[in-house]
Amino acid sequence: MSETLKMGLPSSMWPVRRQVSALVHDCRGVAATEFAMIVPIMLVLFFGTVELSSAIAIKRKLTLVGRGVSDLTSQSLDSINTTGMQNAFAASGAILLPYSLTPLNATVSEVFIDSNKIAKIQWSQSATVAMVGGSPQATLTASPRKPKDTVTVPGGLLVPNTWLIWSEVSYTYTPTVGYVLKTDIKMKDEAYTRPRQSLCVDYPPPNSSSSSCTPVS
Numbered sequence: 001m002s003e004t005l006k007m008g009l010p011s012s013m014w015p016v017r018r019q020v021s022a023l024v025h026d027c028r029g030v031a032a033t034e035f036a037m038i039v040p041i042m043l044v045l046f047f048g049t050v051e052l053s054s055a056i057a058i059k060r061k062l063t064l065v066g067r068g069v070s071d072l073t074s075q076s077l078d079s080i081n082t083t084g085m086q087n088a089f090a091a092s093g094a095i096l097l098p099y100s101l102t103p104l105n106a107t108v109s110e111v112f113i114d115s116n117k118i119a120k121i122q123w124s125q126s127a128t129v130a131m132v133g134g135s136p137q138a139t140l141t142a143s144p145r146k147p148k149d150t151v152t153v154p155g156g157l158l159v160p161n162t163w164l165i166w167s168e169v170s171y172t173y174t175p176t177v178g179y180v181l182k183t184d185i186k187m188k189d190e191a192y193t194r195p196r197q198s199l200c201v202d203y204p205p206p207n208s209s210s211s212s213c214t215p216v217s
Contacts, residue, residue, distance in 0.1 A: 016156050023071065026093055037207075044180055047177050047180050048176035048180040048181075050176075050177070051175045051176065051177060051180055051181045052180075052181075053073060054099070054173070054176065055175075055181070055185055056173075057099070058096070058099050058171065058173050058187065059187050059189075061095055061096050061099065062096070062118065062169055062171050062187050062188075062189050062190045063091045064095045065093060065095050065096055065104070065106065065169050065190045066106070066167045066168070066169040066190055066191040067107050067167070067191040067193075068091065068092030068093075068095055069088055069092040069106050069167040069169065069191070070108065070165050070166065070167035070191040070192065070193045071191075071193050072087075072088040072091060072092060073085070073088050073108050073165050073167070073201060074165040074193040074194060074195050074196050074203070075196045075197065076195075076197070076198075076201045077198060078197070078198040078200070078201065078212055078213075079199050079201060079202035079203065079204070079205035079206065079212070080202075080203050080204075080205070081168050081203075081204060081205055082200055085108070085125055085127075085138075085140065086127070086138045086140060086205065087129040087138075087139075088108070088138075088146075089106055090129060090135075090136045090137035090138040091136070092106070092139055093106070093129030093136045093138065094135075094136045095160075096171075097136075100131075101129050101130050101131055101136060102130050102131075102204075103128065103171065103172055104128065104129045104130075104169070104170075104171050105126065105127070105128050105129075105169070105170045105171070106126065106127055106128075106129065106167065106168065106169045106170075107124060107125070107126040107127075107143050107144070107145060107167065107168045107169075108124070108125055108165065108166070108167045108168075108201070109121050109122075109123065109124035109125075109143070109145050109151075109165075109166045109167075109168075110122040110123050110124075110163055110164070110166070110200060110201060111151060111153060111163065111164040111165075111166050112163050112164075112215045112216070113153070113157075113158055113159055113160055113161065113162050113163075113164070114160065114161065114164075114199075114215065115160045115161060116160075117158040117160055118150060119148040119150065119151050119152070119153040119158070119164075120147075120148055120149065120150055120151070120215075120216060121145045121146060121147055121151060121216075122147060122163070122171075122215065122216050123147060123202075124144075124145035124146070124147070125139060125140060125143055125201050125203065126140070126141045126142060126143040126144070127139060127140050128141060147191065147216045148216050151166075153166075153192070154192070157170060157192055162194070163194070163195055163199060163200040163201075163213070164192050164193070164194060164198075165192070165193050165194070165195060165201060166190065166191075167190060167191045167192075168188065168189075168190045169188065169189050169190070170186070170187065170188040171186075171187045171188070172184050172185070172186050172187070173185040173186075173187060174212075176208075186193070187206055198212075198213070199213045200212065200213040
């Protein structure tokens with residue numbers, strides 16, 4: 001310590017002055033302090049990336065699930081029975097793996113476009129898909145769509161006197177960690193396909209006294 005500083009301080013304060021000066025110039029622990037300051041930001045970036053990436057992947061898979069349900073149903077020869085419908089839902093739900101299938105809900109409907117280009121539901125079936133015994137299983141449920149309901153169809157698909165297979169899928173994504181995304185994210189998608197091997201796909205299969213591809217009036 002210089003003589004000038006010493007003259008301005010009592011001799012008993014000189015050790016304290018030296019300790020304060022040493023503390024000011026001591027750089028030990030700076031890295032730990034900086035790390036403690038940036039850890040929250042690093043965690044937000046890390047968990048945010050993980051959760052957002054999972055949400056985007058599930059949304060993409062959900063689109064494929066909707067396409068799968070519609071496509072499998074439309075490939076039926078001229079009708080599909082209850083077992084075939086359950087298999088279509090279950091097989092399409094497997095696309096979502098390895099992510100949880102719960103809660104995956106799907107609805108498939110047949111739509112008839114009349115001569116006035118008005119789209120009406122012919123039949124509709126819903127299902128929930130879950131893992132049972134290590135494999136996807138579909139449980140059929142009541143559909144919110146009812147026969148004769150008028151629905152909106154993209155303009156490019158409004159071809160008079162034709163049928164469409166319309167699938168709707170919904171899923172609620174629950175963040176695994178919940179550090180960044182605090183609330184569940186509701187997702188949904190839909191797909192349209194035309195019957196592949198016949199004019200329409202009846203469900204359930206018509207009995208001997210009813211004719212196939214008869215629009216609901």
